[in-house]
Amino acid sequence: MADEAWIFPPADTADEHGIVGVGADLKPKTIISAYTQGLFPMPLKRNGPIGWWSPDPRAVIPLDGLHISRTLRRSMKRFHFTVNTAFSDVIDACADESRPHGWIDSQVRHGYTELHRLGWAHSIETRNDDGELVGGVYGVGIRGLFAGESMFHTETDASKAALVHTVELLQNFGAQLFDVQWLTPHLSTLGAIDLSRTDYLRRLERALEVHDKAGFVPSTRSAFSEGTP
Numbered sequence: 001m002a003d004e005a006w007i008f009p010p011a012d013t014a015d016e017h018g019i020v021g022v023g024a025d026l027k028p029k030t031i032i033s034a035y036t037q038g039l040f041p042m043p044l045k046r047n048g049p050i051g052w053w054s055p056d057p058r059a060v061i062p063l064d065g066l067h068i069s070r071t072l073r074r075s076m077k078r079f080h081f082t083v084n085t086a087f088s089d090v091i092d093a094c095a096d097e098s099r100p101h102g103w104i105d106s107q108v109r110h111g112y113t114e115l116h117r118l119g120w121a122h123s124i125e126t127r128n129d130d131g132e133l134v135g136g137v138y139g140v141g142i143r144g145l146f147a148g149e150s151m152f153h154t155e156t157d158a159s160k161a162a163l164v165h166t167v168e169l170l171q172n173f174g175a176q177l178f179d180v181q182w183l184t185p186h187l188s189t190l191g192a193i194d195l196s197r198t199d200y201l202r203r204l205e206r207a208l209e210v211h212d213k214a215g216f217v218p219s220t221r222s223a224f225s226e227g228t229p
Contacts, residue, residue: 006033008034008052020052020053022049024050026111028115031140032120035140040147040149041053041108043105046102057195058194059182059193060193062193063167063171067191072160076164079127080129081127082124083122083123083124091138122141124136124137135153135159136158136159136162137162142208144175144208145175146175148166148179163190177206179204
């Protein structure tokens with residue numbers, strides 16, 4: 001039997017909390033379809049039903065407006081970076097149940113791990129001088145869009161360093177939009193800003209018009225390629 005094709009309500013029908021709908025599944029086609037319409041999945045509670053969100057405002061990191069403090073610049077020299085070498089470890093660290101406001105449950109982990117296997121989800125990893133994984137970011141790349149989902153650190157500045165490296169990669173390969181969903185104090189220090197939903201959807205449309213880019217990651221499909229999940 002063919003996979004069921006879910007039809008999402010338009011992003012601008014979201015309620016006051018930013019929720020467009022509840023339910024559906026986390027199969028690759030479902031998730032990719034949602035991102036291209038300005039939505040992203042997040043459980044209403046851990047191990048609960050999936051909500052499909054379009055918050056207004058929506059936070060992004062301007063690719064030409066990154067803020068790097070002197071302290072962070074010094075920290076960057078202590079780290080080196082890898083891409084897509086430890087996706088499972090990164091998402092597991094982000095899903096640590098001891099973290100406050102944790103939302104990454106087994107269904108989310110399974111869905112994004114499958115996206116990674118297919119070349120759509122990526123991890124950018126921060127390592128110390130011993131090669132130990134000390135921070136990272138994971139997210140989904142579709143043509144000129146990169147949607148950052150979560151990040152973690154076990155050493156000071158390691159998650160911020162991963163974000164800086166992510167921005168550098170996205171700049172190199174012609175990305176248009178780095179979506180980080182909600183503005184937090186942590187992200188604000190890096191220059192993240194809020195956009196209205198209307199502005200976000202306009203920029204998303206332009207980002208999805210970007211031609212395929214090869215080489216964002218060495219071992220899987222380009223973050224900006226357009227395959228069939």
